[in-house]
Amino acid sequence: MKIGIVGLPNAGKSTLFNALTRAGAETGDYAFTTIDPNVAVVPVPDERLDRVAATVRSSSVVNETIEFHDIAGLVPGAAQGEGLGNKFLAAIRETDAICHVVRCHASGSVPHPEGRVDPGEDIDLIETELLAADLEQSERRLERVIKQSKTGDKVAIAEQGWLEQVVDALGSGTPVRDVPVPDAAKGAPQRLFALTSKPILYVANVDEGVEEVPEAVAAHARGAGATAVPISARIEVELGDLDDEGEAAEMRAELGISESGLARLIHAAFELLELLVFFTAGEDKEAMSRSLRRGSSAWEAAGKIHTDIQDAFVRAEVVGWSDLVESGGYAPARDKGLLRTEGRTYQIADGDVITIKV
Numbered sequence: 492m493k494i495g496i497v498g499l500p501n502a503g504k505s506t507l508f509n510a511l512t513r514a515g516a517e518t519g520d521y522a523f524t525t526i527d528p529n530v531a532v533v534p535v536p537d538e539r540l541d542r543v544a545a546t547v548r549s550s551s552v553v554n555e556t557i558e559f560h561d562i563a564g565l566v567p568g569a570a571q572g573e574g575l576g577n578k579f580l581a582a583i584r585e586t587d588a589i590c591h592v593v594r595c596h597a598s599g600s601v602p603h604p605e606g607r608v609d610p611g612e613d614i615d616l617i618e619t620e621l622l623a624a625d626l627e628q629s630e631r632r633l634e635r636v637i638k639q640s641k642t643g644d645k646v647a648i649a650e651q652g653w654l655e656q657v658v659d660a661l662g663s664g665t666p667v668r669d670v671p672v673p674d675a676a677k678g679a680p681q682r683l684f685a686l687t688s689k690p691i692l693y694v695a696n697v698d699e700g701v702e703e704v705p706e707a708v709a710a711h712a713r714g715a716g717a718t719a720v721p722i723s724a725r726i727e728v729e730l731g732d733l734d735d736e737g738e739a740a741e742m743r744a745e746l747g748i749s750e751s752g753l754a755r756l757i758h759a760a761f762e763l764l765e766l767l768v769f770f771t772a773g774e775d776k777e778a779m780s781r782s783l784r785r786g787s788s789a790w791e792a793a794g795k796i797h798t799d800i801q802d803a804f805v806r807a808e809v810v811g812w813s814d815l816v817e818s819g820g821y822a823p824a825r826d827k828g829l830l831r832t833e834g835r836t837y838q839i840a841d842g843d844v845i846t847i848k849v
């Protein structure tokens with residue numbers, strides 16, 4: 492899963508990114524994080540996986556990861572090709588979701604590019620760029636599709652109709668996600684690659700100890716069907732500097748922060764993208780967690796493990812993680828009837844431990 496971090500200059504993007512990079516660096520497994528300085532690969536810790544691994548005596552634990560891409564160049568004027576704007580817009584197109592960092596802390600020592608702290612207005616400035624970039628893209632796509640629809644192609648005709656609505660909508664400040672797609676043009680959004688159809692996660696970069704998202708940001712999130720989480724980016728970096736988890740917990744308690752901001756961000760991303768987690772684990776093998784869209788089948792889960800395993804799929808053996816842990820292993824879980832054999836259409840549940848038989 493790839494998430495692009497955007498926001499105005501000085502909103503706190505690099506600070507948040509640094510906190511995320513440290514969380515990634517801690518695990519040591521992800522040497523590739525250092526290859527691209529703008530990408531942080533962050534493991535998604537999951538206590539359930541640790542317990543499954545201990546139960547079946549796995550050799551190691553490999554957590555699912557999220558890639559955060561720091562897209563620092565998205566500034567007002569980016570859509571007009573100012574600076575490296577277009578390059579950054581292209582980078583956002585590759586992501587599954589957008590994490591929009593909004594400055595909400597009042598620190599006088601941090602200058603604001605617009606000379607005032609107004610989170611609602613800041614969100615508008617960035618979103619105007621996304622709308623402008625999409626408008627340009629949609630107009631170009633529309634020109635191409637008009638040519639195709641002249642040949643009488645039914646899909647192209649439906650797509651043209653949708654794109655005309657999209658162009659109108661974008662022109663009046665409405666994101667692509669709010670323009671209904673007709674059945675006859677189902678694949679059109681995938682072909683457009685719009686920025687304003689991506690799910691958004693607002694990070695309200697709040698003063699330390701603040702646990703609430705300011706109303707201006709919360710209102711935007713509600714309007715966009717998005718999620719908003721409060722994080723103090725600077726505190727997260729400081730917490731990341733503490734080696735000892737006990738010390739970090741103590742500091743969080745002192746500041747009145749209930750959950751690690753990064754954990755909050757990761758949970759929010761999973762919710763936003765409607766993901767669930769399933770596990771694979773065996774004795775002396777790696778225990779792994781992987782994410783999957785809710786509603787996915789055992790067959791799709793197999794594809795996440797390996798395309799070869801998917802191709803050779805015969806059946807899946809499935810047990811809920813707590814049933815496995817409480818039974819003390821696969822064999823006792825099977826004896827109790829808690830480990831089931833399922834076919835390829837079985838819908839994976841969050842926390843399932845699965846073994847694909849080939």
Ligand code: GDP
Nearest residue numbers: 500501502503504505506596598601723724725
């Ligand atoms: P970017 O331009 O969006 O990448 O912003 P930075 O992450 O570089 O942050 C800009 C300035 O704001 C830096 O001096 C940070 O130390 C400061 N800053 C970032 N987050 C916070 C925060 O939560 N509280 C305070 N007081 N300052 C912050």
